[in-house]
Amino acid sequence: MGISDLFDPESIAVIGASATPGKLGNDAMANAKEFDGPVYPVNPSGDGEVYGYEFVDSVADTDADLALCCVPAPATPGVIEDCAEAGVGAAVIFAGGFAEAGEEGQERQEQIRQTAEEHDLAVLGPNTAGHIIPHRNIYSSFVPGFDEIERGDVAVVAQSGGIGVTATFQLEREGYGISGMYGLGNRVNTDFADVIPMLDEDPQTKAIGLHIEGTTEIDAFEEVVADASTPIVALKSGNRMHDFVEAHTAAPNQSYERYEEILTDNGGVMADSVTELLDASRVLAKSPTPDGPNVGLVTAQAGPGIMMSDYLAERGATFPDLTAETRERLDDLLLGFTYDENPVDTGRPMPQFGEVIDAVARDDNVDIVSVYEIFEHSLGYPIEELEALAEEVDKPIVFTVAGPYEPLEPDRKRMEDLGIPTFDAPERGAFATSVLVDQGR
Amino acid sequence: MGISDLFDPESIAVIGASATPGKLGNDAMANAKEFDGPVYPVNPSGDGEVYGYEFVDSVADTDADLALCCVPAPATPGVIEDCAEAGVGAAVIFAGGFAEAGEEGQERQEQIRQTAEEHDLAVLGPNTAGHIIPHRNIYSSFVPGFDEIERGDVAVVAQSGGIGVTATFQLEREGYGISGMYGLGNRVNTDFADVIPMLDEDPQTKAIGLHIEGTTEIDAFEEVVADASTPIVALKSGNRMHDFVEAHTAAPNQSYERYEEILTDNGGVMADSVTELLDASRVLAKSPTPDGPNVGLVTAQAGPGIMMSDYLAERGATFPDLTAETRERLDDLLLGFTYDENPVDTGRPMPQFGEVIDAVARDDNVDIVSVYEIFEHSLGYPIEELEALAEEVDKPIVFTVAGPYEPLEPDRKRMEDLGIPTFDAPERGAFATSVLVDQGR
Numbered sequence: 079m080g081i082s083d084l085f086d087p088e089s090i091a092v093i094g095a096s097a098t099p100g101k102l103g104n105d106a107m108a109n110a111k112e113f114d115g116p117v118y119p120v121n122p123s124g125d126g127e128v129y130g131y132e133f134v135d136s137v138a139d140t141d142a143d144l145a146l147c148c149v150p151a152p153a154t155p156g157v158i159e160d161c162a163e164a165g166v167g168a169a170v171i172f173a174g175g176f177a178e179a180g181e182e183g184q185e186r187q188e189q190i191r192q193t194a195e196e197h198d199l200a201v202l203g204p205n206t207a208g209h210i211i212p213h214r215n216i217y218s219s220f221v222p223g224f225d226e227i228e229r230g231d232v233a234v235v236a237q238s239g240g241i242g243v244t245a246t247f248q249l250e251r252e253g254y255g256i257s258g259m260y261g262l263g264n265r266v267n268t269d270f271a272d273v274i275p276m277l278d279e280d281p282q283t284k285a286i287g288l289h290i291e292g293t294t295e296i297d298a299f300e301e302v303v304a305d306a307s308t309p310i311v312a313l314k315s316g317n318r319m320h321d322f323v324e325a326h327t328a329a330p331n332q333s334y335e336r337y338e339e340i341l342t343d344n345g346g347v348m349a350d351s352v353t354e355l356l357d358a359s360r361v362l363a364k365s366p367t368p369d370g371p372n373v374g375l376v377t378a379q380a381g382p383g384i385m386m387s388d389y390l391a392e393r394g395a396t397f398p399d400l401t402a403e404t405r406e407r408l409d410d411l412l413l414g415f416t417y418d419e420n421p422v423d424t425g426r427p428m429p430q431f432g433e434v435i436d437a438v439a440r441d442d443n444v445d446i447v448s449v450y451e452i453f454e455h456s457l458g459y460p461i462e463e464l465e466a467l468a469e470e471v472d473k474p475i476v477f478t479v480a481g482p483y484e485p486l487e488p489d490r491k492r493m494e495d496l497g498i499p500t501f502d503a504p505e506r507g508a509f510a511t512s513v514l515v516d517q518g519r
Numbered sequence: 520m521g522i523s524d525l526f527d528p529e530s531i532a533v534i535g536a537s538a539t540p541g542k543l544g545n546d547a548m549a550n551a552k553e554f555d556g557p558v559y560p561v562n563p564s565g566d567g568e569v570y571g572y573e574f575v576d577s578v579a580d581t582d583a584d585l586a587l588c589c590v591p592a593p594a595t596p597g598v599i600e601d602c603a604e605a606g607v608g609a610a611v612i613f614a615g616g617f618a619e620a621g622e623e624g625q626e627r628q629e630q631i632r633q634t635a636e637e638h639d640l641a642v643l644g645p646n647t648a649g650h651i652i653p654h655r656n657i658y659s660s661f662v663p664g665f666d667e668i669e670r671g672d673v674a675v676v677a678q679s680g681g682i683g684v685t686a687t688f689q690l691e692r693e694g695y696g697i698s699g700m701y702g703l704g705n706r707v708n709t710d711f712a713d714v715i716p717m718l719d720e721d722p723q724t725k726a727i728g729l730h731i732e733g734t735t736e737i738d739a740f741e742e743v744v745a746d747a748s749t750p751i752v753a754l755k756s757g758n759r760m761h762d763f764v765e766a767h768t769a770a771p772n773q774s775y776e777r778y779e780e781i782l783t784d785n786g787g788v789m790a791d792s793v794t795e796l797l798d799a800s801r802v803l804a805k806s807p808t809p810d811g812p813n814v815g816l817v818t819a820q821a822g823p824g825i826m827m828s829d830y831l832a833e834r835g836a837t838f839p840d841l842t843a844e845t846r847e848r849l850d851d852l853l854l855g856f857t858y859d860e861n862p863v864d865t866g867r868p869m870p871q872f873g874e875v876i877d878a879v880a881r882d883d884n885v886d887i888v889s890v891y892e893i894f895e896h897s898l899g900y901p902i903e904e905l906e907a908l909a910e911e912v913d914k915p916i917v918f919t920v921a922g923p924y925e926p927l928e929p930d931r932k933r934m935e936d937l938g939i940p941t942f943d944a945p946e947r948g949a950f951a952t953s954v955l956v957d958q959g960r
Contacts, residue, residue, distance in 0.1 A: 174866055222895055236822065241820075241822040241945075243820070243921065244820075244893060244945065247923055248921070251923075291822075291825065317829055322862060379684070380679060381756070382682055384757045384764055388758055388759045425615055452681065452684055452685060454663055455664065456540065456541040481684075482664035482688055485664070503685070504793055
């Protein structure tokens with residue numbers, strides 16, 4: 079019962095399921111059909127089957143743990159009542175028209191809250207795009223295309239379902255999956271403080287990205303952020319547009335600084351954009367914690383190297399001197415190379431580039447390795463050397479790539495599989511490196 | 520003679536051409552072979568053909584206008600001499616080892632400069648990745664994969680070839696081409712001030728993106744920026760890492776503020792990253808100049824809408840009240856919609872979304888239209904309505920997209936073809952919109 083049925087149900091009911099394409103209850107079934115356990119399309123006027131599942135008249139005829147409510151707002155309180163009586167443990171409410179929508183809506187939300195409280199029913203929403211947990215084949219959402227989202231190691235908890243959906247598809251488009259996406263919406267009784275601890279215990283989730291507009295449960299939020307051992311990144315939105323926010327998820331007007339304090343006091347990271355939210359989450363999910371903030375930067379092209387150095391210096395990163403041993407090794411590798419300090423720049427890709435990375439990564443003065451190289455067909459990326467480093471040296475390596483998509487992509491995937499996060503623009507690689515610098519302090 | 524042969528040669532010589540894959544002279548031939556006119560692989564020890572072109576012994580045996588020099592630094596002054604005597608008008612020097620590399624290198628560069636001056640020879644580089652002009656099938660570079668770069672409407676002039684290459688591939692990966700990429704390198708006698716006027720006259724180039732580390736010819740730079748009618752965006756790099764910069768393209772140490780002043784005094788834009796450089800260039804290339812800075816923001820999902828409003832408000836954008844007429848039209852379209860002011864949020868995609876955009880775009884108080892919508896299979900994007908707007912209303916429209924890559928991409932291309940630039944993250948769409956806001960002031 080309760081929130082665990084949101085994370086790990088044994089059966090799912092889709093209330094208001096429909097066989098008509100384009101209807102919300104059909105879109106939700108298209109996603110729910112991926113689930114491995116029983117799926118019950120509930121609709122008294124339903125006839126026959128939808129996606130191979132036979133319609134049932136009422137949620138009372140099922141043993142569902144999780145109910146997806148695809149009915150309009152006015153019908154929702156009754157449906158939630160039915161769910162509670164049928165012993166459902168968790169319900170997702172997609173419809174809007176509740177606390178964000180005037181007095182009538184507020185009353186409806188209050189009704190639902192009371193029912194949920196009496197029966198220990200966890201409610202996600204209302205006014206949400208739902209949630210997905212690909213490694214459990216749970217796609218509890220009406221968003222078309224969500225059933226194809228793959229497994230990853232980052233979870234996103236978004237106050238706005240729209241941001242959750244945007245972030246999910248952005249990860250997918252860039253070749254990553256997700257370990258979970260939770261759209262909180264109006265937060266009847268499932269808030270950041272309820273979801274974060276569950277994700278903190280989920281072995282598939284290596285980092286948690288939050289999109290926050292504001293929550294009245296900010297003390298509970300602070301507590302779970304302090305308790306979590308999984309890295310957390312937050313993007314706080316709605317700092318300037320409070321009227322718009324209130325009409326959206328009925329969030330209270332709270333300052334950016336308050337959330338920033340909670341996050342940074344507890345080793346978390348603030349992001350300024352969706353891309354930063356995902357990039358910071360990805361780098362923290364993949365990387366070992368650095369022993370310190372010292373960056374060894376290795377570049378195969380000076381221009382991007384200068385740009386990354388600039389960004390990193392602006393964010394307070396330091397580039398330590400390399401040891402005499404490393405410099406000797408580099409001198410042997412790079413007769414007449416263009417810049418013989420840290421950053422190390424080889425001027426262009428070369429067969430020894432992997433050894434150059436190796437030398438810098440094994441330097442005792444270096445805590446974090448950051449690499450930039452434009453892909454060249456004839457050389458590829460130095461996968462063998464990176465493989466050895468991933469096995470033998472417990473330091474984060476961030477690899478920033480550039481080049482033509484198709485030949486580059488397989489090597490990029492290989493690096494990700496080695497636990498080396500990759501980024502495809504100088505500023506993105508530099509930002510990800512700076513997240514590790516902050517962590518190393 | 521001179522710089523026009525860099526832009527529009529009738530024949531190309533590749534000096535140091537090689538039939539051995541992986542060699543610089545082979546990579547350069549692989550790109551040069553795309554040219555429609557005569558291509559001459561020059562190498563006295565070359566035997567037979569390379570990419571179907573027969574080796575010649577000397578550049579003197581050719582009528583080449585443009586020479587790509589694929590020889591090491593020490594051999595370069597002699598090759599440039601040969602070129603000058605053979606009547607070549609422009610030469611690209613890929614090798615490093617000149618002004619950026621100590622006294623010997625400086626002497627070499629001086630030798631080249633003198634030869635070039637005496638014979639009115641335009642030299643691009645040394646120490647450059649070269650240049651490409653896809654609409655003329657000129658791929659004057661050793662970078663593998665460059666021969667597949669397509670035509671676009673943005674030109675990039677990069678002091679660092681590495682940034683030029685990075686930017687070119689980033690545009691290509693995101694589905695755009697380029698109207699030209701010019702890596703300036705050490706700037707013997709081809710500097711920003713020489714390239715910008717040529718691009719300003721090029722009808723294929725609708726915006727120019729610059730990567731600047733610093734140039735001694737800053738007064739000439741200021742003049743051409745003031746004279747240009749094509750929009751210019753600049754990314755100034757190397758602000759913190761001067762030693763590194765000097766070792767790279769031998770650029771002088773100049774302040775960010777000096778370049779910022781030149782750009783913004785003349786209606787140009789400063790970018791903070793490669794992505795911003797390309798996004799600002801793309802939006803200026805596609806959009807009509809707005810009559811004012813007033814933004815009409817239309818969103819189909821409130822969360823991203825709030826985020827974009829935030830960014831835009833932070834950058835000083837204003838959201839004017841809509842006219843009574845527009846509000847009436849919107850009220851009819853959106854019974855009970857979630858936020859009935861500007862920004863206009865429909866809460867989710869709907870069949871009327873195109874009409875909502877239309878209403879806002881035709882509002883007299885609105886100068887710039889910015890739209891955010893997550894793609895839904897069953898609805899697609901409102902192409903028909905956008906088509907009518909593109910034809911009938913001369914205002915910039917920026918469309919920020921999200922969703923699964925494959926079904927989204929065709930509609931995205933259709934919008935670009937209508938002159939509506941698209942961006943795939945809330946912060947990118949907001950940044951592009953803010954560039955237009957600055958332009959509208």
